[in-house]
Structures are given as C-alpha cells and as structure tokens.
Amino acid sequence: MIFTMFVRLHVSLMVIKCGIILAQFKYQDPCENHLGFTAEEANAIMENWPANLAVSKVNRTHKCLVACLVSYFMLLDNSGEIHLDKYFDAGIIDEFEVAGTLVRCFEEYKNEKDICDYAFGMFNCYRMEKIINSESSQEEY
Template sequence: MFRVGLLCILACSVVSIQSFSLLEETYVSDCLASNNISHAEFQELIDRSSEEDDIENTEWRYKCLIHCLAEKGSLLDSNGYLDVERIDQLEPVSDELRAILYDCKKVYDQEEDLCEYAFRMVICVTDSFESDEVTEAMKNTNKLNE
C-alpha cells in the first residue's frame, strides 16, 4: 500500500516547511551522503514511487535518511523525537495535522532506534491522512446517495 519513494518525498517536504533554499538542498545532499545513498538511487526511488513496495523491507539507510532530514530541518527535540511545537513555529499546521502528529507520537515516542522512529512516524502520518481521506470520501458518497 505504501511506497518508499512517496515516504521519502514526504520526508523531504517536511524539511521544506520553510521556504525552499540552497540550504535545504544541502540538507538533502548531506543526508544522502551520510546514509550512503547516491543522487541517482534517490531519483530512482522517487521515480519508482508509483509502484507498490514492501514497506517492511525498506532498507535501513532510507529509514535513516528520513531521520536525518528531520534533524537537519530542526524538526526534532533534543532527544531526537518530533517536536510538534517547533514545526508549528516554522509553519503553522492545521488542527487536524497537529492531532495526527500527537497521536503518532503517543505510539512511537518510546522507540529507541531513531531511524526506525522517523520511518514509523512518517508511515503513521501518511496512514492517518489516507484514513481521513477514505472516511471523507465515504461521507461524501453517503451524502450523494441520500
């Protein structure tokens, strides 16, 4: 159901909460290098994002890429966990997104491996949005059928 490329794109967009600049491009390059991922591999991952991938078999280096991007984007607290207030300061988030972030944090903030934590948080947020979209679509369909 999930696509690793899509998750990495989401992680990159989280880093780009601030206006996109050369500095953020450097973040991506630094994180790719520190996780031994070439630009070509990353582009291939993005290009494959429309294909189904087995999310549970995601390579560790891609999980660590997500944590690195969040760290470089100053989205984490001093313990390496997502800092919702910091994100809200950088770019105000909707009440819905804030609730989703806090719900996901409740589930995953005990994870000791920070790469796994970042990866699971992105999956949780993505799952929550997909669930909300499905729920909303069902509500709209039911209204049409009334």
C-alpha cells in the same frame, strides 16, 4: 482561545515527552550515508508516500533516508526532539487536526531506541493517517 491553549499545551507536552525519551539515544547521524538532496527530491519522497507500506519490510537505509529528510525539514533534531511550532505558527500544519494523530503515533513508537526507526515510524504513522483521512473525505463527495 482556551481550547487553542489546551491543544498547544498538549502537543507541546507530547513533544517534550518525545524529547525526553529520545534523548536516551546514543547519537546517530541518520544522514551519514546521504550526500545530500535537493528540496524537490525531498518533497517528492515525502509527498509520494505509498498507501500500503509494509513497515517491517523497509530496510534501514530507507528508514535513515526518511529520518534524514525529516531532519532536513527541521521536524526532528539530532537528539530526537520533534519540532512543529514553526509549522503550527505558519499555518502549514493545523495543530488541532494533528494533535490526536501525533499522540497516537508517539504512543506507538515511544519505546523505539533507534533514531532512524523512530523518525521513519513516526512519519509513516502520520502520513498513513493523512492518507486515510484524505481518502475518507474524498469518498464523502
């Protein structure tokens, strides 16, 4: 119980910290060049993430598409705040499992001033960790 409260507090503080830093963004709409997409299209992009993505070679249009999708799933608002509580509460994301990853990813991208670069970087960092963990757990079997 105490550990659960600590992890939730730690993740919440990290989310608040993200919001404070990202609130310095000049408002940008990452979806301005996207006319919409279906839930199936969004899921396909998010689930079929490449394992060896060269982030430096990804163009801004794609980064903004990912930022738009992250916003679509209500993980990131227009001020740059990350919102995961509903996913934690629904059991979709295990807060114990992702707390360390989120803190590490946040530290990597905390100085990013562009919402498309920030959202893409955070999501890519999180997905890479998930892919690595998935591959290492498959090797154990």
